[in-house]
Amino acid sequence: VTAEVAVVGFAQAPCRVREDVTTSGVEMLVPILAEVFRATGLTKADIGFWCSGSSDYLAGRAFSFVQAVDAIGAVPPAMESHVEMDAAWALYEAWVKVLTGEAEIALAYGFGKSSGAQLRRVLALQLDPYLVAPLWPDSVSVAALQARLGLDAGLWTQKDMAQVAARSRAAARANPRAQVSGDVAVSELLARPYVAEPLRAHDCAPVGDGAAVVIIASASRARELCARPAWITGFEHRIDSGALGARDLLAVPSAAAAVSACAAAAGGASAEVAELHAPFTHQEILLRGALGLDDGVDVNPSGGALCGNPMFAAGLARIGMAAQAVMSGRAGCALGHATSGPVLQQNLVCVLEAQ
C-alpha cells in the first residue's frame, strides 16, 4: 500500500458535563494540545496548517471558534481554517492540505460544549429551515422514527438495540475518557422507561462536553514522528438527501458509497477494528451493514459515541481511536467513521493501515 499521509498523534479530553468550562473550548483544548505535542515531540511552530470543527449553535454566539484559536497560540499568524461540522471534516481538509503539499504537518481539532443548552432542541435547527425546523423536531425524536422503521421492518429488535448499549458500556470500561461505562444486563436496560418510544436512555448517546485533536504528517515526516504511523489509505465522505421523508432511512447510501470509494483507493484491506460514530444504538446496526463489517471486526472497542459523544469532536475521536489501534500495534488496519446531520445523513470513512 502506498500512502502519502499518516496520523501520528491523537488526544481527547475526558467526556463529561463540564459546568466549569466556557463554550470557547479553550479549557478543554489546552491540556490535550499539550498532550499530543508531548507525545510527538512537536511544538506549535511545527504545525503548517490548523483546522477546527465546532458550532456556533452549541456556543450560543457567532464566530465562537475564533476564541478557541487562543488555545493554539496563533501569534504570529498561523494558516488556519474552520468547519461548522464535526472535526472529522476538519481532518479531511487538513489531509487535502498535506496531500497538495501546502503543509507537511497539520493538526485538526474539534470541541463542543454540548451541555450549554438543551442539545436535542438545538439540533432541530440543522433540519430543513422551511418545512421541518419550524416544528422543532428534536434529534432524539427524529432518531426514534428511524429506529421504529427498523423495528417494523424486522431489521432489529429492542433487545438487539440494548445489546449494542451493553456491549459498548462494557468496552468503555477500558477507556478512561468515556463518559459512561460499566456492566449492565440487557434485561435491566429493557426494563427502563422510554425517552422517546421506541428509544430508551441507553439507546441515545449521553450529552457530554469534550474535545479531540489529531496530527497528520506527510510521508517524509511521519516516520520520524511516530514509530508506527497510521497511514491513511482511504478517506472519503458522501451525503444523502436532507428530505427526511423522501430518503430511505433504513439504508445509508452515503456510508456505503464512502467505504466503497475507500476500498477502491486502498485496494481492499479489511479492517480489524472499526470505530463507528453511531449516536444511537440502532445506528450502529445500520452502519455495520452499510459499511460491510462482518462479525470478525472489533466494533467500537472504545465504547463508541454511545459512551461519550462530545458534539463536533466525537467523529474526529473515532478516527483518532482507530489510528491509535494501528499506532499501538493492536491492528494492522482500522476504520474510523464520522457522521454529521440528522439520522446519519452525511458520512465519512477513514481507513488507516500500518505499513
Place this chain on the structure above:
Amino acid sequence: VDHPLRAPLEIEFDYTRSLGPVLSRFMTALTERRILGARGADGRVHAPPFEYDPVTSEPPGELVEVGPEGTVVSWSWMPEPLEGQPLARPFAWALIRLDGADTAMLHAVDAGSAAVMRTGLRVRARWSASRIGSIRDLACFEPCGAPGTSAGDDAGEASTAGSVTGTVTPVRLSYLHTASPGESAYLRGLAERRLLGQRCGVCGQVYVPPRGTCPADGVPTQEEVELPEEGTVTTFCVVNVGYPGQRVTPPYVAAAVLLDGADIAFQHLILGCEPGEVRMGLRVRAVWDEAGGISHFAPTGEPDAAYESYARHL
C-alpha cells in the same frame, strides 16, 4: 478558588427567508387548506414538494394536490414536549405518507396517548385557525375518526391575500453561559472597581480582560496583574447608525482603549467630549457606573500619548 460565574443566556431572533417558486406555491396552498406535492421525473409524488428533482435535478413540472388524509409510516412518542413544538401536551412525531404521495412528511399527531399510535394509522390534517403561509399552518395531524377539534377546519381564513413569498421562523434558545476563570476574576474585580488582567509566563504580555490562555504561546496564563484605570485610545470609530436596543444616541465613539501596562486593547465607549475631539493617542480614564462596571471612558486632559507608545498595539 472561586467558581466560574454562570448566567442564563437567552438568544432570540427571526429567520426571515424568501421562498422560491415551488415553496411559494406550497405555502400559498397551505393558507387555502390545501397540501401540494411535486411529481418527479420518475412519476413519484414528493410531499412536501422538492425544489429540484432528486433524480434529474430539474425543477418540478407539476404540483399536485395530496392528502389531507394519510398513513403513518413511522412514529415516536414525545412525553414531554419541548418549547416551540406543535403541541404542548404529549403527542406523537410521525412520518406521514399523504394520500396521493410516495414520500412522507414529518409532523405531529395529536393522538392523546401512545396506545392510539401504530404504524399504518390513518390520520388527517388539522388546520390552524390563522394561516400565514408556514408549515405551522398545519397545526398537526389527528387520527381519522377523532372528533374534529380545530376551528381552522371549518372556519378561519387565510390571513394573506395573494401568493406567499416569504416565511418567518422565530428562534429562541436558552443557554447557561459559563465565563472562563479569567473572565470571572475580571468581572468580580469590576464589582470592586478594580481592573484585573493576567500576564503570560512565557512572553510576559499582559492581557485584559484575562483570556486564560496566551494567544501567542497557547499556554495557560495564571499570574494576576492589577491595572490602572487610565489608558490610551489606539484607534476608534464614530457610530452614526442607530439599531434596536442602542443605549447611547448617535453619534458617539467606540474606541480601542489600551490600559497603561496592558498589551491588548479592549473596546469601550468614549463619552464626555464631542466625537470630533476623539483622536488616536487620546488619554482616557474609566468612569464607573453604580451597578459595578465601567460606564465609559472620558478624556483625562493629559497630553496625548506618543504614537510610538501604542504603535505596536494597533
